[in-house]
Amino acid sequence: MAAVDDLQFEEFGDVATSLAANPDATTINIEGPGETPKRLGPPRGSGREEDDELLGNDDSDKTELLAGQKKSSPFWTFEYYQTFFDVDTYQVFDRIKGSLLPIPGKNFVRLYIRSNPDLYGPFWICATLVFAIAISGNLSNFLIHLGEKTYHYVPEFRKVSIAATIIYAYAWLVPFALWGFLLWRNSKVMNIVSYSFLEIVCVYGYSLFIYIPTAILWIIPQKAVRWILVMMALGISGSVLAMTFWPAVREDNRRVALATIVTIVLLHTLLSVGCLAYFFDAPEVDHLPTTAVVPNQTVVAAKSS
Amino acid sequence: MFVWGEPEGELGINFDHIWQKTLTVLNPLKPADGSIMNETDLAGPILFCVALGATLLLAGKVQFGYIYGMSAIGCLGIYALLNLMSSSGVSYGCVASVLGYCLLPMVILSSGAVFFSLQGTIGTVLALVIIVWCSLSASKIFISALDMEGQQLLIAYPCALLYGLFALLTVF
Numbered sequence A: 001m002a003a004v005d006d007l008q009f010e011e012f013g014d015v016a017t018s019l020a021a022n023p024d025a026t027t028i029n030i031e032g033p034g035e036t037p038k039r040l041g042p043p044r045g046s047g048r049e050e051d052d053e054l055l056g057n058d059d060s061d062k063t064e065l066l067a068g069q070k071k072s073s074p075f076w077t078f079e080y081y082q083t084f085f086d087v088d089t090y091q092v093f094d095r096i097k098g099s100l101l102p103i104p105g106k107n108f109v110r111l112y113i114r115s116n117p118d119l120y121g122p123f124w125i126c127a128t129l130v131f132a133i134a135i136s137g138n139l140s141n142f143l144i145h146l147g148e149k150t151y152h153y154v155p156e157f158r159k160v161s162i163a164a165t166i167i168y169a170y171a172w173l174v175p176f177a178l179w180g181f182l183l184w185r186n187s188k189v190m191n192i193v194s195y196s197f198l199e200i201v202c203v204y205g206y207s208l209f210i211y212i213p214t215a216i217l218w219i220i221p222q223k224a225v226r227w228i229l230v231m232m233a234l235g236i237s238g239s240v241l242a243m244t245f246w247p248a249v250r251e252d253n254r255r256v257a258l259a260t261i262v263t264i265v266l267l268h269t270l271l272s273v274g275c276l277a278y279f280f281d282a283p284e285v286d287h288l289p290t291t292a293v294v295p296n297q298t299v300v301a302a303k304s305s
Numbered sequence B: 001m002f003v004w005g006e007p008e009g010e011l012g013i014n015f016d017h018i019w020q021k022t023l024t025v026l027n028p029l030k031p032a033d034g035s036i037m038n039e040t041d042l043a044g045p046i047l048f049c050v051a052l053g054a055t056l057l058l059a060g061k062v063q064f065g066y067i068y069g070m071s072a073i074g075c076l077g078i079y080a081l082l083n084l085m086s087s088s089g090v091s092y093g094c095v096a097s098v099l100g101y102c103l104l105p106m107v108i109l110s111s112g113a114v115f116f117s118l119q120g121t122i123g124t125v126l127a128l129v130i131i132v133w134c135s136l137s138a139s140k141i142f143i144s145a146l147d148m149e150g151q152q153l154l155i156a157y158p159c160a161l162l163y164g165l166f167a168l169l170t171v172f
Helices: A010-021 A048-055 A060-067 A078-085 A089-100 A108-113 A120-144 A158-188 A197-217 A223-249 A254-279 A288-304 B007-011 B015-026 B043-058 B064-085 B092-101 B104-115 B121-146 B152-171
Strands: none
Touching: A078 B064, A089 A108, A089 A120, A089 A197, A089 A223, A089 B152, A108 A197, A108 A223, A120 A158, A120 A197, A120 A254, A120 B152, A158 A197, A158 A223, A158 A254, A197 A223, A197 A254, A223 A254, B015 B043, B015 B092, B015 B104, B015 B121, B043 B064, B043 B092, B043 B104, B043 B152, B064 B092, B064 B152, B092 B121, B104 B121, B104 B152, B121 B152
């Protein structure tokens, strides 16, 4: 019965042994006012105060307790997954709003997800994004080549399946790799903040929401407009991801932490730039030769007069 | 006490219930009674599917295969989603029945397509209105039958995607 620093088992142990020795004895258990409840997490460190700010909720212990009781059905039944769809409309809207407005210091996972990760948001945001990219890509190609007589517009349905593969692979494989990496680092360095796999999937899914209006606006056939949109979308969703995962790698070696955040943002950049390049044809700059002709004519007219 | 059996009762088709459900679909803003989905009948939905195919045929598009294929797969998707989101489960027949009844506004849209072409601004706006109408009715019936208030829009969105596919079939 070794006393652990944070777990106050001493009183209970005394009662238990005395009860075991004398089962008929009546015992009175008086709880002092300053007694702290049993902690499930790792010992408190200096970084805990900052995490309390990020937690945004003092009953996180209660939710941790509840979270441990969730998965009891076998994984091939519907009941197993029902816990991941237990969200209301306003909760989904709240999470989407949180992904659009990254506030420095506010952690998306702790503030909005709070141990209730859902699969509804990521799944339908990815599905909508696939449709948005496919439809906008087809529409923009149609509009760009509208005046040309030699171009025959054919809707490319193949692009839907390619878009679906890319986006769903990104939304599942990158979180899986990141989760594995964080788990590995957690075994080397004790981190205060650790995320479950579903929470990471959730963050990535909701961070992709900004790309839906971006994809629709990419129909505008101006290169400058498209690149400004990319920068804005990347800025918003990249900062949401960076601010979410910075607390998880902060305790680690400085270089490893920075490299992780840079990789996350780089992969996100790759996704958005790749989608822009592959699904949206470059707007042609074929009006340039005609403007070059006109000045010549005015020069010739000026010379001859 | 001897009671004569009602003729529609022997056939298994209850016209009064079909009419009630149709009225519920046609008025998407009125809250639905949760008990109307207790007996799932497929007579109404099959009738509406055939009507949709017939009106599309009149407009010159032979697409019965697509209609039935999309209905089956769409029903399967919504069935899975509803089982995941509700605390009590649903049967596939119930899902198919509700989705089939809410196809009625789409039949109205495709009969409009017989008389004027839907490609154009008016057609697009009309199609969007019909999609919203269908999905609101379907989600309203689902949440009242399965006791899932607070999640109506979450159900309405996948239904809107499904009816959007039907609308694409009708317009193009």
